[in-house]
Amino acid sequence: MKNSEIWVAFYTILVREIRRFTRIWPQTLLPPAITMTLYFAIFGNLIGDRIGEMGGFSYMQYIVPGLIMMSVITNSYSNVSSSFFSAKFQHSVQELLVSPTPNWVILMGYTLGGVARGLCVGLIVTVLSLFFTHLALESLFLTILVVCLTAIMFSLGGFVNAIYARSFDDVSIVPTFILTPLTYLGGVFYSIDLLPDFWQSVSLLNPVLYMVNAFRYGILGVSDINVYWALVIVCVFIVVLFGFGLRLLNQGKGIRS
Amino acid sequence: MTYAIEISDLKKRYDSGFEALKGIDLKVEKGDFFALLGPNGAGKSTTIGILCSLVNKTSGKVSIFGTDIDKDFAKAKKYLGVVPQEFNFNVFETVFNVVVTQAGFYGISRSLAEERAEKYLKQLDLWDKRNDQSRMLSGGMKRRLMIARALIHEPEVLILDEPTAGVDIELRRSMWEFIKKLNEQGTTIILTTHYLEEAEQLCRNIAIINAGQIVENTSVKALLKTLNQETFILDLDTSLPNGWALPGFSVLVSKDASTIEVEVIKGQSINAIFQALDAISVNVVSMRNKSNRLEELFVKLIKG
Numbered sequence: 001m002k003n004s005e006i007w008v009a010f011y012t013i014l015v016r017e018i019r020r021f022t023r024i025w026p027q028t029l030l031p032p033a034i035t036m037t038l039y040f041a042i043f044g045n046l047i048g049d050r051i052g053e054m055g056g057f058s059y060m061q062y063i064v065p066g067l068i069m070m071s072v073i074t075n076s077y078s079n080v081s082s083s084f085f086s087a088k089f090q091h092s093v094q095e096l097l098v099s100p101t102p103n104w105v106i107l108m109g110y111t112l113g114g115v116a117r118g119l120c121v122g123l124i125v126t127v128l129s130l131f132f133t134h135l136a137l138e139s140l141f142l143t144i145l146v147v148c149l150t151a152i153m154f155s156l157g158g159f160v161n162a163i164y165a166r167s168f169d170d171v172s173i174v175p176t177f178i179l180t181p182l183t184y185l186g187g188v189f190y191s192i193d194l195l196p197d198f199w200q201s202v203s204l205l206n207p208v209l210y211m212v213n214a215f216r217y218g219i220l221g222v223s224d225i226n227v228y229w230a231l232v233i234v235c236v237f238i239v240v241l242f243g244f245g246l247r248l249l250n251q252g253k254g255i256r257s
Numbered sequence: 258m259t260y261a262i263e264i265s266d267l268k269k270r271y272d273s274g275f276e277a278l279k280g281i282d283l284k285v286e287k288g289d290f291f292a293l294l295g296p297n298g299a300g301k302s303t304t305i306g307i308l309c310s311l312v313n314k315t316s317g318k319v320s321i322f323g324t325d326i327d328k329d330f331a332k333a334k335k336y337l338g339v340v341p342q343e344f345n346f347n348v349f350e351t352v353f354n355v356v357v358t359q360a361g362f363y364g365i366s367r368s369l370a371e372e373r374a375e376k377y378l379k380q381l382d383l384w385d386k387r388n389d390q391s392r393m394l395s396g397g398m399k400r401r402l403m404i405a406r407a408l409i410h411e412p413e414v415l416i417l418d419e420p421t422a423g424v425d426i427e428l429r430r431s432m433w434e435f436i437k438k439l440n441e442q443g444t445t446i447i448l449t450t451h452y453l454e455e456a457e458q459l460c461r462n463i464a465i466i467n468a469g470q471i472v473e474n475t476s477v478k479a480l481l482k483t484l485n486q487e488t489f490i491l492d493l494d495t496s497l498p499n500g501w502a503l504p505g506f507s508v509l510v511s512k513d514a515s516t517i518e519v520e521v522i523k524g525q526s527i528n529a530i531f532q533a534l535d536a537i538s539v540n541v542v543s544m545r546n547k548s549n550r551l552e553e554l555f556v557k558l559i560k561g
Contacts, residue, residue: 001331012361023349091345095406098339101333123556139495226492257271257303257312 001100011100017113021079021120028079029121032071036125039067040132043189055191055222060133063185065216066188069150071125073183073208076118076151078175080110080158085165093255107159107242114155114185115148122147135219142227143218149234150211153177156241163248163255168207182208192224207233259323261287261336261445262308267317269303269469276419277303279469280317285462287322287413290437290446292456292515293478294465296559301449302342310340321415333365338412338528342419348392354376354381355391356406363410370409377405377480380435397428404432408439415439417448423454433459453552465558472558488547491517491530494540503533518547 001009018231021028040060048059057063087093096106137143157174165171186208192200203209210230217223223230249256262285269278278300295301296394306312307319310330319326321333337545353374353419361368378384381401386394389404400420405417417436421429429452437459440446450456456463463480465473473480496514505525509518519530534541 001364008364008366009362012358016358019354020349087347090348091341091343092347094311094341095343095359096349096362097311098334098337099359100332100334100364101362252313256304256310 001102004107005100006102007050008159008239009099010105010112013101013106013109014112014116015204017083017110018116020083021113021117028075028117029124032075032121033124033128033226035111036067036071040064040129044132052217055220057220057222061135061220062191062216063189064129064133064135066186066212068122068125068129069147069212069215070188072118072122072147072151073154074175074179074189076114077154077179078159078171079117080155081161081165081171081174082158083113084159084162085168085171086109088162088165088255089168094209097255102179104246107156107245107249108232110159110215111155111242114153114158116149118155121148122151136221137219138221141218143215146211146214146218148232149231149238150215152213153234153241154235156238156245158247159242163245163253166200166254167204182206183212187210187212187224207237210234259287260284260320261289261322262447263305263318263320263323265318267304267307267319268315269300269307269312270315277319277469278307278315281466281469281471283464283471283474285414285445285447288443288445289462290440290460291448292460292463293447293466294453294456294463295449295557299466300469301466301472302418305339305416305447305449306366308416309337310334326334326544335410336413338406338407338410340400340415340417340420342398342422344403346391346392346399346402346406347386350390350391351386352378352394352402355402356409359406360409367412374405374409377408381405385529397424400424401432404435412444414445414447417446419449419451422453453555455560465555467559470475486520486522489527489530489544490547491519491534491544492542493517493534494542494545497539498537501537502528506530 044060044063048063051059055119084093099154126135161171161174185203187203192209194201195203198242204225210225210233212226213223213225214230214234217227262283264281264283266280266282267278268280270276275318281300281304283304293301293304295333301314308326322336324333324336326333330332345411350358356374356378357367357370360373361367365373374387375384381404383398383401383405386398389485391399392400404417404420415473420436421432433455436446436448444447448456448460452533460477462476463473464471493515497510499518501510502508503519506529507520512515521527531541
C-alpha cells in the first residue's frame, strides 16, 4: 500500500473506533463520570476532610490525579479489549483481515482508538473534579506525556487481552482480577510512605504506581518515585506490548485458522 | 499466461491434525465464471480462506493475478473481493458505513468511497436502506450488502461462498443477473454453491473437490458430456394402455399411467420415445430431467 493509502486505512480504523464509543456513550462515557463523582464526593469530601493533608495537599487534591489516571487506564484498556473482541466474536474483524491494511496499522488504529476514549474520559473526570477542588498544574507537558503514554500502554494491553480472549468472560477477567487491584494498590488513594518498608518494596513492583505518581507529579509536583524512571518503565512496556501484539497479529493468533 | 488464480500443491493441516487440503492444484483463467463444488467439509471454504488470508496455509503456492501471496499478500488482496458464507459485518453500523468503511481499509479516499457506495447500493437495491443499522436488514438484503461491500474496491476477482444459501428464488435470480453482468464486464467470478443447477447454468469451468483433493477440473460442457445416462420424466395427456412397453428403454409408469420415467443411455435417441407414444396416439405435455445433470455427475464423482 502507498503511504497515502496506509494513512486512509489508519484514519478509517481510528474514526470507526471513536464512532463506536461515542455512539454507546451511556456505556462508555457516562459510567466513569458517575463513578468518579461519587469517589470525589465520598472519599474526597466526606472522608477526606477527616483524613487531613497528604503530601502537603488536601486529601481531595491528592487523590484527584490518581482517580483521573484510574479512569484513563480502565477505559483505554476496556475500549480496545471489548472492541477487538466484539469484532472477533461477530467475525467483522475479517473485513480488516481480507484487506491489504498492514497489521501494524490495525494495531495502531485500535490502540489510538483506546487512547481517544481514555483521554476523553480523563478530560471528563478532570472537569468534574474542578467542581470539588482546585488543581494546580506543575507541568503541563509532563502531565500530557504521562497520560498519553499510559493510555497507549493500556490500550496495547487490552489488545493483547482481546487476541487471547475466547469469551466475554475472558475480556473481563483481566480488568477485574488484575487491573483493578493493581490500580487500587498503585497509590491512587495513599502515599506509599504510609506503608511498612516491606509493602513499600512490594508496591514498587506495581507498574501502575509509577504512572499514577508521575501523573500526580505533573499536576501537584509530588511523587513517591522518580518520575524519569516511571517514564522509562512505561516506554519499555509500550515497546514490548507493541512488539508482542504485532507478533500475535502476524501469526494470526485467535483470528486466523 | 497469467491466471486470475493459480494454486499449486496447496496443503492445509489444522492444529487438530485434520488434513483439509492434501495438495490441490487449480487454475482459474481471467474473466472466467468458475464453480468450486464439493460436499461439506471437502475443503472449499479452506481454499477460499487461504486465498483471502483468513486461513494460514501449511504449504504450497498461491498466486493471484501473478502475485505470489507469500511475497506480496497486500497487493494480491487488492485483486480479491470476498462474499463469505456467514454475515461478517458490524451489525451496529449503518449500511452506508459498512460499505464506506471497507473502502477505507483499501486506502480509498472518503469521497470516492461515497461515490462508489452510492453506485453499488443503488445497483443492489439497498440505497433506501443506507441509513439503517445493518442488523435491521432481511437475510437477502444482508447478502446484497456483503456483495456491495466486496465490490467497493472494484476487484478483478469476486469470490462468492454459498451466496444464495437461504435466499428466496426471486432474489436469487436477480442476484445472479447482477453477478452475470459483472462477469460480462470482465470480473472473474469464483463461486461455491450447493445449488448445482446454478453452477450448470452460470459457470463455464468447474472443479469438484472431495476430501481435500480435486477430483475433477474441467469445463461444465465437457463434464456434462461424460454423463452416460439421464432419466427423463414425461407428462402425458392420457393414460397409457395396460402392458405398454418401450423396447430398448427402462420405463417406470406412474400409478395413474399418465406419467412415465424413462432412462436414456448415451447414444440412444429420445425420438424413439416420442415415436412409440405417437403410435398409440398419446401426446407428451411436458418433459424434464428427473434430477439436475450436474448433480448426477457430482454424486458419482464424490462416491468415487
